[in-house]
Amino acid sequence: MRFQQIDQFAAELKADTRAAVYDGSKKGHEKRTKLLFDEFPDANRLRQIAGEVKQHVVENLDTYLPQVEAKLKANGVIVHWAATAEAANQAVLGIMRARGATKMVKAKTMVSEETELAHFLEKHGMEALETDLGEFIVQIDGDHPSHIVKPIIHKNRREIATSFEQNGLGAYNDDPQTITRRARNFLRHKYLEADVGLTGANFVSAESGRLVLVTNEGNSRFCLAATKCHIAMVGIEKIVPRDYDLALFLNLLARSGTAQELTVYTEFISGPKSPTQPDGPEEMHVIFVDNGRTEVLASDCRDILRCIRCGACLNVCPVYRQASGHAYRSVYPGPVGAVLSPLLMKEKFPQKADLPKASTLCGACHEVCPVNIPIPDLLLRLRNRAKEENVPSPGTPPMGAWALLASQPTAWKASLFGGKIINYLPTKLLPIPALRAWEAKRSLPEWRGGEFRRWLKTRKSRAD
Amino acid sequence: MSSADDRESILSRVRGALAPLHERAAMPDYTTEISVMRAMMGSRDALTVFTERIALVNGLALTDPAALVARLRENQWLCGYCDPALWPSLAPYFGADFKVDTAYDRKRVDDYAFGITRAAAAIAETGTIVLNDATTSRRLAALTPWVHIAVVERARIFADLPEAVAALGPDSNVIWVTGPSKTADVEGILIEGVHGPGIQIALVV
Structure with missing residues (x-):
């Protein structure tokens, strides 16, 4: 398998289904916000x-x-x-x-x-x-x-x-x-x-x-x-x-x-x-x-047991909207499902360990939750658990090169400058499958390496 | 494993799961006033708010039985059920063109176009009527006809949900009904009258 199961499912989803799920969930979310905050x-x-x-x-x-x-x-x-x-x-x-x-x-x-x-x-x-x-x-x-x-x-x-x-x-x-x-x-x-x-x-x-x-x-x-x-x-x-x-x-x-x-x-x-x-x-x-609920209770993710099954986190989730509920292979889709479903698997946790990774951690689910469940925190805890249990994570690019650069200031500076080359390279032809798949649906923004460092050096302090 | 074994195993697992907690989350001290739509209600009386709010959920509040009968006739809803306790006071408004039974026969579920039953109360804030086992003569009569008419006393309109919750009382079954039965399961399109009434009317007396 080249990708995590949920990503694979989302990639193969019929356009009709994606449109139905996207429109349905977006409508639900917009009305909700108005109703709660106006009243x-x-x-x-x-x-x-x-x-x-x-x-x-x-x-x-x-x-x-x-x-x-x-x-x-x-x-x-x-x-x-x-x-x-x-x-x-x-x-x-x-x-x-x-x-x-x-x-x-x-x-x-x-x-x-x-x-x-x-x-x-x-x-x-x-x-x-x-x-x-x-x-x-x-x-x-x-x-x-x-x-x-x-x-x-x-x-x-x-x-x-x-x-x-x-x-x-x-x-x-x-x-x-x-x-x-x-x-x-x-x-x-x-x-x-x-x-x-x-x-x-x-x-x-x-x-x-x-x-x-x-x-x-x-x-x-x-x-x-x-x-x-x-x-x-x-x-x-x-x-x-x-x-x-x-x-x-x-x-x-x-x-x-x-x-x-x-x-x-x-x-x-x-x-x-x-x-x-x-x-x-x-x-x-x-x-x-x-x-499985008592297992959840014993875990560091017991906050998810507050859930009252309203579905607001599904409607607002950018990943759910693109992937649809069936991608989660569980009764509970969306952000709540990404936490609850792997936990309810008990010892078969690795089978659904991909779900907590299918999130941008944008926090929208936490923001809408009527019982204020810190879903992004719980997702991180489950990612950590998957790492500790050595669950394989197909489709995730290796981070080793990044770690090497980030720990060497000189190498980091050089790479910020050298990265400009990406603006001139046909990235669609790069021999990294994960990157190529990513590029198939999106385009990379222009490389602007070093902007932050320049800003930090030249900014005036607030006191001035 | 029997239910008793399962009970013991669940409770002991719950205790085991909670044992490592140094401190348990405390119950917050709060008042349900925070969830009341005070600004919407203002200082208006309960009937005014109720009439406005039930209309917003596509229900209808009436105060005149003659207006109710006119509406039923206009739509050719001529066959129905009425709670025997209500019928003596309502019968004079109904003409000979109506056929109203005071006994509900579940074999004739499709014959009743309307059902008239008493409501225990109403809730102004949400345009809700409150039915319970003690006041509603038959659960089915308030549910299966296309039109449900709930007869509610004006003095029994609660302001808001906390007030209605406080008044739940000893009845083993209380149901709040907020507008006609509805679904948006098919493409998010609102359709009324799914399993219950398509028309929900409150007759305030």
């Missing part, structure tokens, strides 16, 4: 406080987890624990079998993407239908989501219309409204036939045991209005200390994710339905999933 006098303070709250939770999970478990049980919820993806899937299967259930409707949950729950259940003879429009399209296509919040950002309407046609959902029609109506008509009967509704949770309040779920389409509400059994798969880091904190986080989540003040549906669930309510689950299960 709050000090939006950055919101991010800092929210970050401190989540860091506090992460560093006190040993207290919060038993607390939230006790609260959930008191609310009539059955609590399960799953150390691995396999255990989480088995827990869901066990609940379904115990109820004689065969049909599940599923809302969007990132943790069930991690465990590949739908595939697992289908393999065991269950129907597990994705109900979020984007996830539904991904499912009928046999594709993977490429964005945390906008799973089909990489697809255009023509591809979607074709797969609807192939799946018996009407003759080819690429009007987004028609596509949406067809999904509506198909799915509403599926909800009503289903035995079990599966969701994730955006937040869980340790104080009350309330699960908070946000959606725009209303699919998770439909799951919880039509079925008699609710299963929630929840990552162990999803806790906030108090109900009081929810106002702050809800104000940040939708603004950061989709540039809305609030998502359309924000649901607070603290147990099975009330006895007087005819619709909704009589039985509720919460499965707390580790699947």
